[in-house]
Amino acid sequence: MHELMDTKLIDSSDMSERGKARARSRSRGRPRWPEAPGPGVPQTQEASRQTRLPAETEMLGRGRQRTAPSAATAEGLLEISAGFQRVTIGERGGRRRDLHDEGVCTRQSMGHVKDSKSGVSGSPIELRANYFRILSRPQWILFQYHVDFNPPMESRRLRSALLFQHSEILGSARIFDGAILFLPQRLHNTETTLFSETRQGEKVRITVTLTNELPPSSPVCLQFYNIIFRRVLRILNMQQIGRHYYNPNDPLDIPQHRLTIWPGFCTAILQYESGIMLSMDVSHKVLRSETVLGFMIALRQQHGDRRFVEACTKELVGLIVLTKYNNKTYRIDEIAWDHTPNNTFKKGGTEISFKNYYKTQYGLDITEGNQVLLVSHAKRQGPVGAPPPGPALLVPEFCYLTGLTDQMRSDFSIMKDLSYHTRLTPEQRESRLNRFISNVNRNPEVQSELSTWGLNFDNKPLTIQGRVLPTENILQGPRTYCAWTADWSREMRGVPLNSSPPLQCWMLFFTRRNGDVAHSLLQTLFRVCQPMGMRLQRPAMIEYEDRQESLLRALQQNVAPGTQMVVVILPTNRKDKYDCVKKYLCVECATPSQCVVARTISRPQALMTIATKIALQLNCKIGGELWRVEIPLDLLMVVGIDCYHDIAAGKRSIGALVASLNKDMTQWYSKCVLQSRGQEIMDGLKGALQGALEAWMMRNNKPPTRIVVYRDGVGDGMLQSVVNYEVKQIMDCIRSARFEYMCVVMLTSSITLPPPTRPKLAVVVVKKRISSRFFARIDGKLANPPPGTVIDSDVTRPEWYDFFIVSQAVRMGSVTPTHYNVVYDSSGLKPDHMQRLTYKLCHMYYNWQGIIRVPAPCQYAHKLAFLLSAVYPQ
Known part of the structure; x- marks a missing residue:
């Protein structure tokens, strides 16, 4: 270690x-579910004669294989995604994340938390949360239809306009997200064929097929509520960029840095313990007032023609760009140096140039005909049995840079000006949320839309009860002190270390x-x-x-x-x-x-x-120990798991496992596993944990009685994979013949050891990128909750054994809690013990003399994976 x-x-x-800045910029700006990409690769005679490069097999997070082009050649880029395919609601990668792992029920298998998953220790505290109750919702059967267009239409706005030409058949109450249509009444036929015409006179056949009938209690109705609320956001003139909606009519300009901030909101309607609620948080999108084409021209002037290609590839690959004609974000994966807007591609069986496509589809004129095109590989899965969707080719003239460069992040003046607008205090954040929900409840057009579907939202944020865990004692050498302010850098000065x-x-x-x-x-x-x-x-x-x-x-x-x-x-x-x-x-x-x-x-x-x-x-x-906290559990092994992905650099992903070796959690075993690019779920978890168990038994001469695994880095939609794949590997390791043999060897070497038993296991998924916020009223003002605040009711999920912990103390802005979801638990620990153990481990990260946001083994695993990515070749 x-x-x-x-x-x-x-x-x-x-x-x-610098590497961290690039990773942060990629993780913040990367779209979570790319929509169908734009137009694809041209098919010129010259391009078709190019040599086809072998495709690279890439392992996805769930163990599936897909084939993606490895270079921007014409042959490798022929597969173009043109519009949405015929898929069900569960298959559509573009919307499935709205369900947030809906249907993954892990609590029902844990008998000790079936009745209650709440802890008892600590002092109560009243909190305000950024959740708004749904006061009423539809009580009728909802009919779900799939809509197919022939020829395919890429623009969602155009698809909606073509479909809504038939209001006399569909009715006034309808929700359409581009591929799936929801109606409160059933059409006469299971399959209805409609015909529409574009402004250019192109005939379009629309096929509307009934796929499902949904009762009000159906989990799929949650997606329906989210679609309705996205409709509400569009009525309020907000634009969707990536996952969230932003207001371009109220920009925050920073002219001295050529930056613009679009304020917006991230929203989600889900089922929680106390009912279906709207979760809403403030979001900001940082835009730069220059296009990729202008950036490339500046690079050519700076580096000259000889170094232009190298400099351009280094600076652009991995960046996130925004195409304002459809308000979508793309990550630049490659640059197609042999393609220009004059090239053609197939659309609906006919050849069309990029220049004509953007003119007819979006009314945009390309002024620079010799600019090269940008390549963005599709990340979503296509329909079952169909070839994977191909990459999108983007015109630099229409792509606007987003996020911040490394140079900008190191500029104190830029970051100070940005933080003034984006780091909102609890009072500012709640005020903005209240103002927005008031606009929703007072806007006549919005209320007309909501009343059509029988929806009504509360106008006040939710008030809940939390608990503040007792302050932990820090044991350093001969001295003991309390972590009152979540920072003990002053207290530890001049005091001997533990070792x-x-x-x-x-x-x-x-x-x-x-x-x-x-x-x-x-x-x-x-x-x-x-x-x-x-x-x-x-x-x-x-x-x-x-x-x-x-x-x-x-x-x-x-x-x-x-x-x-x-x-x-x-x-x-x-x-x-x-x-x-x-x-x-x-x-x-x-x-x-x-x-x-x-x-x-x-x-x-x-x-x-x-x-x-x-x-x-x-x-x-060199093996020293700084401090420790009191952990009363004997023979407890704590494991942290995380993965690091440096996709922009073309490197393989790194999975890291870190496991404690002693009672004080001050000595650690580490192991790394090389994985395919972008792969999050670990394949070599069993072997890594086996090595950790052997190291533990060599150190302690007995097996652990409990193993608590903290799994970091799992995003929405991946929870089922962790439950089915990683937990199974951990269980197989504990049950393996090799582990049993080690226990028998330890038993025969000492007559004082009890008969060997398998360790009890708990697996906790740690999520940091969440939109939940909690505020406390302290001295008459709305402020951040104190460190150690636990929320385990009302806003937790009924099908999960989960809780929130606010472990940090921030000086500026609003603190972000961490969400813990116990997906497997046979450890016998009560909810109170699990929460306190988790909070104690947040004190044990030796890189920071204070409490951190996640348990120390998670952060150690992240640092180890990041370090290995720096030293491991591509």
Whole structure:
């Protein structure tokens, strides 16, 4: 576990920051369910003669295989997704996430939480939540129809206009999302054929087929309510971008940075413990006032024709762009250098150029005919038995850049101006939600739409009861102190650590320009280490030239097998140098290392604080322990699992498992598994956990009695895969003959051991990207709940054993809780014990002297997977 702790220091200073920024920008901007892509690849005679490249087989999260083109060749891009296919509501990848794992019922198999899943410890607290009750809803049977267009129509607005030409047949009460039509009455025939005509005179045949009859209690009605509310958002002139809706008529302009913020909302209507409710939170979309074409022109001027292709590929691949003609977001996967808007593709059996397509479909004129096209691969699955949907080709002139670049994120002025508009306090957030729901309830057109379907929403946010768990005691050396403010960085100064091995043989690498900075850091380290009980010898000072080759050569010539630690002062925050250090010291010469950017330690007023954090990192990486919390359970193994995906860099996904080895949860076993690109569900989980169990038994001479697994990184729609696939692997590992043999060996080696029994298991899914928010009224003002606030009723799901914990304390904006869903539990722990154990583990992350948002093993697994992605080749 040497490399689990590249510290908060690294987050703000060293080379991994750039990679993190790119990962954050991709995860925030990546569409969760891409709609049918736009037009596809041209079929010119020249392009058709190109050599076809073999497709790359890619493992999806549920173990299915799909074939995706690996290069932007004409042959590889021929499969074009033209409109929606004939699929059922459960098969449509574009809307299935609205159900949020509907139908995955895990609570019913756990007898100890069937009657109640609420804890009892802690003090009660009254909270306000961003949920609004549905006061009334439809009580009639709903008829679901599938709508097919021939020839296919890509524009959802055009499909709606063509279908609604037949209001006399369909009636005035109808909901259509582009492929599925909901009506309160049944049409005369099971299959109805209609004929419409576009403005250009093109004849379109529309086939409306009855697929289902839904009673009011049907779970599919939840999707129907969400479709109605999306209709309400469109009535309020809001535009859909990706998953959420934004208001382009009320932009927040930041002209000095050429940025625009569209305010919006993320909404979902779901069944909760206290009824069906609308969950709503404020969202913001950051747009840049430049197109991809303008960005490419600037790159050509900056780098010249010779380096343009390389620079363009490096800067654009992986970015999220917005096409304003349909308000959809796409991720740039490749650049089709041999395709221009003058190329043609097949649409409805006829050839049409991109230039004519955008003119007829959206009324847009392409001014630059020689611009290359952008490639975005479809991520959704097509109908069963049909070929996978092909990529979309995008015109750079119509693509607007979204999100922030690494350079923007490092600009304090830009981030400060953005946070002023986007980091809302609890009072600001609730005020904006109240104002929006008031607009919904007062708008005549909206109320007419809602009353047509018998829907009515409450105008006040939900009030619920929560509990604040007792404050945990931090045990550090001879001292015990409470984590009152969720931060104990001051309390731990000058106090001996729990354990600190001597650091005798270590090296400090620096450039000539940073020689003074290196010596200042070394002197400060000696000052801060002595009070903490760390025995630090003088290191070998090694100077290297400011070149990556020189740094690598210096490491190869000086680092020996007996070296305990390597500290490298990097002159800049270039990620390639950081990756060079980590790759050599993790793969080729296993040695703990710490990277620090020279600028971070060049400020004398902050050097003491930074040096203290560096000293803590050095201690952890050579096997030291900083602090602990009291965990009363004996023989408990805690496991954290997470995956990291660097899809933009074309690398394989990394799955990481981290498991505790002692009672205090201060020593850890780690294992990584290489997976296919984009794969979240782990295939090698059984082997990784088997190694963790063997390491535990070698350390403790007995098997654990309980195993609690925290699984991070599972998104909506993947819960069933975790239950069916990963939990099964864990159970198979516990029941394996190899584990039984190890237990028998341990038993025969000591007569004091009891007969071996299989460990009891609990698997908890950890979700951070949620829209739930909770506010407390403190001293007459709406504020963030205190750390340790637990919510386990009203807004939890009735079919799940789940709860929320607010573990952090934030200085700006509104705190985001973490959602925990116990999908399997035979551990015998009461809900109160599970909640308190989870909260205790949020105190045990050694990279931060405070409480973090997720249990420490989850964060360690994430850091380990991220580190391996930096050192593992493509």
